[in-house]
Amino acid sequence: MAKCGDFQGGVHLPYNKELAKGKPITEVSLPQEIVIPLSQHIGAPCEPLVEVGDKVKAGQKIGDSSQFVSAPVHASLAGTVEAIEPRPTSSGKVESIVIKVEQNQEGISYQQKRDVTKVNKGEIIKAVKEAGIVGMGGASFPTSVKLSPPEDKPIDTILINGCECEPYLTCDHRMMLEQGEELIAGVKLLLKVVGAKKCCIGIEDNKPDAINHLKKLADDSRIEVQAVPTEYPQGSEKQLIKTAFDKEVPSGALPFEVGVLVQNIGTAIAVYEAVAYDKPLMERVVTVTGQNIKNPANLLVKVGTSVRHLIKECGGFIENETKVVLGGPMTGTALSNLSAPITKGGNGVIALPSRMVKGSGDLPCMRCGSCVEKCPMQLYPNKLSILVEENDYNQVENLGPLDCVECGICSYVCPSKRPVVQQIKKAKVKITEKKREAGDK
Amino acid sequence: MNTKLLVEDGPHLHRGVSVKSAMWDVIVALIPITLTSLIIFDFEAVLIIVSCIVGALLGEVVARVVKGEQPRLSDGSAMLTGLILALTLPPTAWWMAIPSYFMGGFVATAIFRELMGGLGKNPLNPAIASRIFLLICRMASVYAAPFLVGISPAFKPYLYDIGSLDAFSKATPLMIMAGKVEEAMPSYRDLFLLNEGGSLAETSILAVLIGCAYLVYKGHIKLHIPLTAIGTTFVVTAIFGADPIYHILSGGLIFGAIFMATDWATSPITNKGKVIFGIGIGLLVAILRLIFFNQTLWVGVGAVAFAILIMNAFVPFIDRVTARTKFGERA
Numbered sequence: 001m002a003k004c005g006d007f008q009g010g011v012h013l014p015y016n017k018e019l020a021k022g023k024p025i026t027e028v029s030l031p032q033e034i035v036i037p038l039s040q041h042i043g044a045p046c047e048p049l050v051e052v053g054d055k056v057k058a059g060q061k062i063g064d065s066s067q068f069v070s071a072p073v074h075a076s077l078a079g080t081v082e083a084i085e086p087r088p089t090s091s092g093k094v095e096s097i098v099i100k101v102e103q104n105q106e107g108i109s110y111q112q113k114r115d116v117t118k119v120n121k122g123e124i125i126k127a128v129k130e131a132g133i134v135g136m137g138g139a140s141f142p143t144s145v146k147l148s149p150p151e152d153k154p155i156d157t158i159l160i161n162g163c164e165c166e167p168y169l170t171c172d173h174r175m176m177l178e179q180g181e182e183l184i185a186g187v188k189l190l191l192k193v194v195g196a197k198k199c200c201i202g203i204e205d206n207k208p209d210a211i212n213h214l215k216k217l218a219d220d221s222r223i224e225v226q227a228v229p230t231e232y233p234q235g236s237e238k239q240l241i242k243t244a245f246d247k248e249v250p251s252g253a254l255p256f257e258v259g260v261l262v263q264n265i266g267t268a269i270a271v272y273e274a275v276a277y278d279k280p281l282m283e284r285v286v287t288v289t290g291q292n293i294k295n296p297a298n299l300l301v302k303v304g305t306s307v308r309h310l311i312k313e314c315g316g317f318i319e320n321e322t323k324v325v326l327g328g329p330m331t332g333t334a335l336s337n338l339s340a341p342i343t344k345g346g347n348g349v350i351a352l353p354s355r356m357v358k359g360s361g362d363l364p365c366m367r368c369g370s371c372v373e374k375c376p377m378q379l380y381p382n383k384l385s386i387l388v389e390e391n392d393y394n395q396v397e398n399l400g401p402l403d404c405v406e407c408g409i410c411s412y413v414c415p416s417k418r419p420v421v422q423q424i425k426k427a428k429v430k431i432t433e434k435k436r437e438a439g440d441k
Numbered sequence: 442m443n444t445k446l447l448v449e450d451g452p453h454l455h456r457g458v459s460v461k462s463a464m465w466d467v468i469v470a471l472i473p474i475t476l477t478s479l480i481i482f483d484f485e486a487v488l489i490i491v492s493c494i495v496g497a498l499l500g501e502v503v504a505r506v507v508k509g510e511q512p513r514l515s516d517g518s519a520m521l522t523g524l525i526l527a528l529t530l531p532p533t534a535w536w537m538a539i540p541s542y543f544m545g546g547f548v549a550t551a552i553f554r555e556l557m558g559g560l561g562k563n564p565l566n567p568a569i570a571s572r573i574f575l576l577i578c579r580m581a582s583v584y585a586a587p588f589l590v591g592i593s594p595a596f597k598p599y600l601y602d603i604g605s606l607d608a609f610s611k612a613t614p615l616m617i618m619a620g621k622v623e624e625a626m627p628s629y630r631d632l633f634l635l636n637e638g639g640s641l642a643e644t645s646i647l648a649v650l651i652g653c654a655y656l657v658y659k660g661h662i663k664l665h666i667p668l669t670a671i672g673t674t675f676v677v678t679a680i681f682g683a684d685p686i687y688h689i690l691s692g693g694l695i696f697g698a699i700f701m702a703t704d705w706a707t708s709p710i711t712n713k714g715k716v717i718f719g720i721g722i723g724l725l726v727a728i729l730r731l732i733f734f735n736q737t738l739w740v741g742v743g744a745v746a747f748a749i750l751i752m753n754a755f756v757p758f759i760d761r762v763t764a765r766t767k768f769g770e771r772a
Contacts, residue, residue, distance in 0.1 A: 008768070250769045251768070253769070317444060320444050322445070322446065323447040323453065330451065330453070330454060334447070334448045334449055334453065335446060356453070356454075357447050358454075359449075364560060366561040366705050366706060367705050367706045369711075373712075378766065380710075382710070409452075411450075411451075413456050416459075421451070
């Protein structure tokens with residue numbers, strides 16, 4: 001069915017997945033407190049629905065917004081609201097609800113609420129919206145919005161992104177192996193909600209066990225499991241669409257333009273759980289790994305648990321001097337505070353030893369052309385970064401920085417260690433501002 | 442636990458190739474040909490290599506200080522430029538030549554690299570530009586010598602010496618090909634393995650190719666430019682009835698195509714651009730040699746250097762016409 005294309009550019013990275021890929025998903029001990037940021041998604045932040053001193057139950061909705069592009073947040077454990085204040089997260093201080101966790105958690109057991117074979121489209125979207133589901137691969141776009149594409153853009157194919165192309169991370173891999181049934185059930189719901197005819201589950205060929213497992217489980221002729229080449233950034237949706245279907249999403253457009261809806265593994269499972277059990281997105285699998293962590297693991301973590309708690313849970317650091325990255329090593333953020341909570345989009349915590357700190361270069365662009373050759377969007381990262389340095393934003397715009405997928409390859413290959421991707425991100429912000437100002441006038 | 446968190450911008454992985462490691466890799470790739478030149482020319486080669494490198498290092502330090510920047514010799518780029526320049530020069534044991542080699546190295550880094558934009562931004566390959574600078578100085582001095590002697594007989598002792606400094610005083614394969622020297626051409630085999638005609642880098646094609654293999658293995662160069670440049674010269678000289686094998690094996694074409702035409706700063710960015718650039722070099726080498734051999738010999742002999750220098754000037758244009766279309770804008 002699917003024609004296998006290949007995207008241009010890309011690199012092969014040291015994957016280091018052996019550290020955690022054999023570790024089954026385990027639960028974490030109860031943390032003392034949880035911190036639920038009111039904005040864990042792209043779109044409008046939530047308003048708190050509780051007050052300081054309130055008792056909350058696990059799964060209770062504690063923040064919501066009336067905006068369309070938003071997702072409610074839930075208490076992931078029972079306890080008492082201790083504070084509603086800005087707390088450090090991986091993206092600076094964010095208004096959060098702090099809950100002191102009750103040490104006697106009543107066992108929450110989720111009951112089958114709906115027959116997933118009989119639900120209709122409206123019920124699914126409503127359940128997904130209520131559960132606060134967002135894309136769990138890192139971008140955190142509200143899923144209910146993604147499931148409501150414009151009427152004139154029919155979706156004929158769903159693409160489940162099982163690439164997990166970021167090094168170190170193994171949470172999607174483990175979920176495919178351990179929660180395959182839920183995943184397939186989630187896929188069927190997604191097929192129904194957008195009225196798609198088929199679904200392709202794209203998995204990088206470095207995970208043959210997951211490919212075989214899901215092939216066995218896929219009991220529906222509409223669902224196909226496809227092995228795709230292991231190459232970074234295969235899991236970037238535009239690149240994966242190109243590989244799986246040989247289609248190019250036009251510049252500036254979203255995948256529905258070519259009739260495709262892309263969903264992450266964890267998201268598809270969360271959709272199933274929301275529809276079947278009314279279970280909100282309040283826990284997720286996180287890979288805690290890296291050369292500087294004693295016992296790498298894949299953990300089932302309550303949203304709001306601090307990174308510090310997870311590190312303790314994994315035996316702590318080997319060296320005291322360490323870099324701790326939230327997310328994948330290519331696109332993640334180095335934390336300056338271990339109190340940062342795991343959010344809905346937090347797929348990994350990676351502790352790297354000090355010897356792996358990159359450091360910065362002081363040399364100019366050498367015109368070696370590596371970033372140009374490897375850029376998966378065929379941009380000119382070299383020129384973009386030089387123009388940003390020179391503050392020449394008029395020319396920057398012609399080089400299409402808004403198409404940048406921020407994969408970080410340009411910085412990864414740069415022999416001068418220039419902060420190329422940061423400069424392009426800066427260009428994106430500037431140009432978006434400029435466009436908004438122009439729009440206001 | 443006394444944890445110290447290290448924070449920096451992502452991505453948090455790096456390929457591990459730095460400018461410094463790349464420069465040193467190129468220097469390592471030049472070891473085989475440097476050794477062969479030492480075997481063949483012995484002390485004469487040492488003289489050239491040392492003076493060029495010292496000149497290049499000093500040139501970089503002086504120019505950067507003049508520009509108000511910190512000298513940075515550790516990246517190896519100045520040393521590399523000096524070494525490459527030395528390898529493009531013919532041997533001499535004449536002590537008076539040291540200042541000119543030293544000046545060549547100095548001019549390469551000080552003027553053609555630092556003052557013309559700095560590392561990564563220089564439009565011309567510094568070693569080549571300086572090589573041509575020396576060639577022109579040489580011709581100027583050859584023409585000027587009788588005139589100087591005319592002014593004062595005191596210059597007379599230098600007349601012979603300046604003349605003997607002529608790059609073409611030894612029977613190089615190119616000169617034999619041009620019919621300027623009555624000698625049999627060295628065999629293909631000698632040209633490939635070991636021979637003593639021409640510049641330091643022309644002593645062994647095999648040694649140059651070993652260095653090339655190392656650079657390709659390390660991922661520092663791609664073969665688009667060398668293959669198209671050498672291939673084009675081969676085809677064009679063959680069409681015009683010359684011996685194409687001699688043309689590609691002699692006169693530094695292979696060395697220039699591999700080590701100088703692939704210079705990051707002065708070659709096109711895209712593969713398509715590299716192909717155009719390589720074809721341009723090959724074409725110019727063939728034309729310059731075929732036309733000027735019988736008239737202005739020094740242009741013919743310097744064909745490779747002239748060809749690369751001329752094509753360097755076209756790089757911005759080539760980059761513009763080969764600009765690629767980004768993802769999502771291809772029909």
